[in-house]
Amino acid sequence: MSPIETVYRGCKFRSRLEARWAVFFESLKLKWDYEPEGFTLSSGVKYLPDFWLPQLDCWFEVKGPEPTDLDRKKAYQLSVDSKKIVVLASGQIKTTKMAFKNYEWEWPSDGFRMELFAGQAWEVWNAKSFDHAFWSWTLETDLPPFISDQFPDREIPQIDSEAQRKLLIELDEIYYQKKYSKQHPRYRWGRYQDNVNWVITTNDDVKFASEPNDSLTIIADAYSAAKKARFEHGECG
Secondary structure, eight states: OOOOOEEETTEEESSHHHHHHHHHHHHTTOOOEESOOOEEOTTSOEEOOSEEETTTTEEEEEESSOOOHHHHHHHHHHHHHHOSEEEEEESOOOEEEEEETTEEEEEEOTTOEEEEEOSOTTOOOOOTTBOSGGGGOOOOOSOOSOHHHHOTTOOOOSSOSHHHHHHHHHHHHHHHHHHHSSOOSTTTTSSEESSOEEEEOTTSOEEEESSOOSSOOHHHHHHHHHHHOOEETTEEO
């Protein structure tokens, strides 16, 4: 089944799903640019991301089905080359409300998910649109406590730096390969977060996080607006 080209706000989208995301962004008062610029990645692959979100300083790519490894490789490489967050949103926009005591959460459901890529695992740069302590990046590895016992011939810097993190990841991969006889999966997509959610911060900013807000916010309203949008003859109804 071919996607239906849809015109919204004078912009022709390749699919109605992309147009729904434009409705979502507007509901949150987020500015968006559709396919503003194409790239030739350092891998040689040409890539035209769907949306640029200037307030979040990130690229946002819309996929109908589950992203392929090629989709993820391109998103990862764009994040490495540009030092910008790249989000892959896949599946139709579907959410479910989960309740616990006096709290409710708006969780993605039924195959709808977002994945976030942000460069090499060891790179030291802050992503302003990802609201989670993970981004301070305290390194956690499978290495035993006494690294020097496992790698006595390697000098490991004591001060946190890109060089230190790069070396620790290299040793972690070596240790994992020896222990499990397979490649370490943790660093395949660099600085990566699966199942990302939209959140409203305490400063009322729109950001990404590993969990949704613990109460229904304007994010829920934006999801609803996107899902309910009607497009007639290619135009927004």
